[in-house]
Amino acid sequence: MPDTGPAPAVEAPSALASPLTLILEEERSGRHELEEALFLSFTADFGFFEEIALGVTQATGARVTVVGDVTVTRNDPRSVRRAGRSYLAGLAYVGGPVFHPKLMVLAGPEHATIALGSGNTTLAGWQANAELWTVLRVGGDRSPAAVADLSAWLHDLPEKARFSAGVPQALRRVAKLLDRLHRDRAPVNRHVRIVHSLHSPIIDQLPRGPVDELAVFAPFHDPHAHALRQLVNRFRPNRLTLAYQPGLTDLHGPSVAELVREHGGRIISDNEKRYRHGKLVEWAKGGERWALTGSPNLSAAALLLPQGRGGNCELGLIVPRSTTLLPEGSEEPATQLRAAPALPRPRADGGPLLLGAVRMADGLEVSLARPLTYATRLDLSAAAAPPETWEPVGDVPPGEAIVTVTAPADAGSRVRLVAFDDAGVPSFGNTVFVVDADRVLRRVVPGQSRVPATRPPDLFEDPRLAERFLGDLETLRTALSPAPAAATATGRVPGADAKTRVPDDEGGWESYLDECAGRIGHPLVRFALGVPLPSGTDTPFQDLLTVTWDERFADDVEAALDEDGTEEVAAEQDAEASGTAANAPSLPDLRRAEQQVRRRYRRWVERLVALAPRLDPPERMLVVRLTLWTVAAGAWPPSDTSWLHLLSASLRALVGRDLPDRIEPQVGSLASVALTVLRSHAPRYEVTSETLAFNEASAAVGHLLPAANPTYVAEYASLLEEAFGPTVHPESVLAVAADVVQDDPLDDAVSALAEKGRDAHRHGKLLLHVTGRFNNPGLVALEAVGAAEDAPLIGAWASNGADSSPWALVVWRRPDLIVVDARRPVPLWRHHRLAGLVGPRALAAQRGFESAVSVPHGPRNRPFDLARKVLAELGLSGPHPPVCGR
Structure with missing residues (x-):
């Protein structure tokens, strides 16, 4: 969407590629000041959302909530990595009908962007299908009058539908933000109206005829065209036009054909191969044209019934139009529509449905979409375990809608219900993801522009930048609160003062990493933790937390679909992949630098190592790795091995009781690489100062080496081979680690x-x-x-x-x-x-x-x-x- 100055308060329905276009527009504005991002949908693919939109949405500074209907939202656990941890993945249940709105709200203290349309939060809804979206913008001194109605709908929605934990609060937070924004601005576009099924049928909120023309399209009709017939009776059009896609539109051909014939209407066959999922009721009268777009199909549950009395939860918008939105196509006789075959309809799932699971002080609170008449078993799959690994954690008695079990579970763990028939054969319900209510409220990247973005090679391009970084590192302690004694460094590190307490829980650890990144930047924390640097420098740290069944390190901050088609997106992704090597860091070369510059870097490492005992674990790891890089870069002449004692001291400073178990593989791998470099310069038979340096470091970090991981060893040893030769091959490093551990x-x-x-x-x-x-x-x-x-x-x-x-x-x-x-x-x-x-x-x-x-x-x-x-x-x-x- 090109930047052509201030956007209109209402952008009429159009073939907007997807809400992602608007998210990217917000992120690229550089404001990063949003507070809430809300996505409501019928089907919600959390894995798709994480891969395509979560990173860039979080980069706007917003808390993220994604909600889908519990009866249809099914997700592959292997593709969902951050649900319940860095965003709220919610579910809705409205009884026999369905939760069907399609809405995105991006709201901050000064502006909001609202997209109301027909697309689900899926790959099909955001790219493959032809959808219709209307955009409302609040900002400056203007706010569309319809925003007040939308806010009221969000306020009332939790009273008319059941939601998983955290969703009602998110809906009301967004509603309050919109209330505040709208109250302080002049209402505009009063002719644009919100319609919904919360209190009355949508058809009752539409004008009465007669009208000059009525044009309709929807991918779904009810079986006997009841909704379409009542719509025609209400509008009493002089001309009726119905468009449909042969073989794709789900309708009862004979009923629709007969209705069109009765009113002398015409039928348009839309032969476009792209599935048209947009919904349209359009009428014209007295030279004016209006369109109802949004979520309602041409069905009784969508148009004729209110929510709670057999009707769906629907949301639509009435806007004026200057041209028709009806798809182009060829006119065909009604007899051809009469012969259209009925499409198969999915059967409703009558099995056990979980609505959500949330961490509590005493375990998990699990909510069911509806109480069951039979007992079921509750199974848990831990977040770090393979998704096919399950263990029973409790029983759910019949008649209960909410149960609490004492089983501990990290955020993002998977929960399901298991029912057994009379023969003992199990049937499995849907999978939900455990929510940590505190963590999903965090705004992951607020104030991103103030976060340092220095990359490791940058420190070697200019000694002044390196010294400025060291100065920042020396002063950062003043901003940290001291930890209790149990979290301080061990006595093996002389002079170590109190450390920041490193949280043991997953959420606290992620928050702690973000605090570290706020001090030294995401690239340097990634560098310390042995994570390859992506092209972006601000990926949230949830992406750094590996699980046993997935070694990927995803970077989705810049992922986008924009207005591109599938081919263009694939081409861009290929181009980005091919450019990865170009963006990869390279080992600096100080051998050609002036002697004065090399001396400055040697003093820089001396000060870094002296500071290390007073730093937190990621920064201590950073000191070790920067020391290795500075040596390999050639800051010391070949005849000077004084750096061995500095490397040994940095390793000894690495240990401490504040090292969390979750980074043992990284710490053990980094220590193994550094010890191997020391070993290669320390004689084994003669007792030299180099041998003593190795022995002291080995004694300090030997207990960390069993956790060494080949993948992390390879990362920490990368780019060091030119300086240290085959010594730092991963096989050699692991062999030295094994020798130290065995101590034979x-x-x-x-x-x-x-x-x-x-x-x-x-x-x-x-x-x-x-x-x-x-x-x-x-x-x-x-x-x-x-x-x-x-x-x-x-x-x-x-x-x-x-x-x-x-x-x-x-x-x-x-x-x-x-x-x-x-x-x-x-x-x-x-x-x-x-x-x-x-x-x-x-x-x-x-x-x-x-x-x-x-x-x-x-x-x-x-x-x-x-x-x-x-x-x-x-x-x-x-x-x-x-x-x-x-």
Whole structure:
């Protein structure tokens, strides 16, 4: 819809693509000041709405409510991810008739946009079908007079229909907003009128004839054309025109043909392939033309009966027209319509119907559309569980319309009723989604323009931006309330002060993430949490919460249909998909920057790491990842490894009791990647400062590593390969994580000996074997034992791998060191006792046993009792090395 200045207060019925056009118009205006977005429909496809419209609607700042009729609204649980969590997915029940209005209201404190038409909140209703929509706009100093009637209808509606929890309140909130907007403005377009079935039949709200012309079209008629006949009798037209789509319009051909013949009318055959779902009653008199559009079909339930007495809940609008809305087509004889076959009609569902489920302090409150005469069982499928996974949580006795069960359930969990026949065969009712009443009231993206939008690569384009970000990070603590002691960091992080309390419940966590995003922006929080950055930067954080059965990360903020057809939309989506790589972040390159710039980034990381213990979990994760990126970008010259200690410190700051369980996979994966980088620079055998940095970090975060997930590891390691090589391949990272978790000194010893160029392998749990040609195999075996000296008991051979001398066996069981030296035909047995800080590794470094106390046991050519005992503990009957083919 082009921007041609102030829109008229009433835009007459037209082939508007869908309400989405109006939502996009609102979002692109940049105001982001709406408070309420209400969608009423007969059939409501929540999955479609989430995919196409939810993100952009929330971007306007509005709370979102979508309501459909309980008897027909059926949703695929796999496509519905956010119902009850970030918007209110509601249901309505009006008894035997149906809840049939099609209405969208976007309302804020200064303006409102209202679309009233014929399209359901489905793909068909918003794109595939030919629909009719009328738009009312409140703003400036004008408000259409019909807004007052619409507001009254919204106020009264909860008294005439049953709704799931939260919907009546939403209807009245919207009504009050419209009341306030309308009261403060001059009413215009007084000739535009709302009609509805709430208190009286719609036909009684239409003018009486005679009229010059009556033209009608609707996709549904009643079986014997009762509504059409009464409509004709009321208007008494001089000319009658009826349009229909052969094979698509549901009518009783003989009855309609006879009525048209009686009044000398004409029949128009609309042969357009697109299904025409718009409803039209149009009349002309004295040179003026009027049209009734909206939800009513040409049926008795729509036009002839009030709600509560067999009539549907219907909503329509009467507007003046300068031209006809009747579809073009070819005129055909009534005899052809008489032969039109009847279309199959769906049968009403008489099974158990749930109206809704809402979280309460003591469990779930579940409401039924109608009380049942038989007992049923209530089943629950948790939000994070696969949709086909159900468990019984309670029974619903007959005659009850509202029941409470004590089963806990996160928002978005699925609930259904199960009935059993006499043979015990189950039948399943509809599925509803658990609503968290507090969460669906949140306005997800208010004040979006003030939320930082800095992306990770931006921080490396200009050191001033990076330093400004750091300054913001240093001052953000003043805006956060301290947590109780139970939520503070652990004592392992010196100097950590009180943290913001991280909520345990799902809704609190999402709100907490939005607070983090308000401080540092959605892109950087996504970066910290290991979520690939979409092209948009403000996707609500509900999209970041994965479930076990779906690994997608959806971004629907910019999804739209606009006026495009299916082909155009598909082409745009393909183009967006092909541009994903172009929008993906790339690793910055500081190696070509001036020395002054590189020094500034090194100081920047030092300050980030010093600040980390005082930050909340997402920001601490961000510090670790930014440290990795800065190192990989080349801020430090190759000869300078001081960054290892900074990375180690950032990892140690990562831990704390405030780390929520829900992000364990991300935290464990990030820690695994960072530890792997540290491991690749830390010698295993020699104890260097780099080794100590790795050991300290490993001890701090080792308990997080079992939660590491390959998908998150791959994300955190992405773009680091150029700097760190195959070390950061996901397989290597997970292998290092497994080594740390298992904490096996012998495995570490094999790796440490490999670093020294030794060919070493294990024999069982307690023995190492080093093969090669050695002048002094005793020192080589001592070196091997020293590599695993933390083990309670360890033995190591050094030999040439064949059954010949020389060879040696060294066994270490603190404080005893037993050496079997077979450089001569008869092996010599020695016993040394080590005290203080001296261990096998220190002896190996001294290249001898001189500093070890020797313990005599008689002749050295015979084993002594302690030696026999220790060999037995190793599972050895003798000291000779095995013959290995390695």
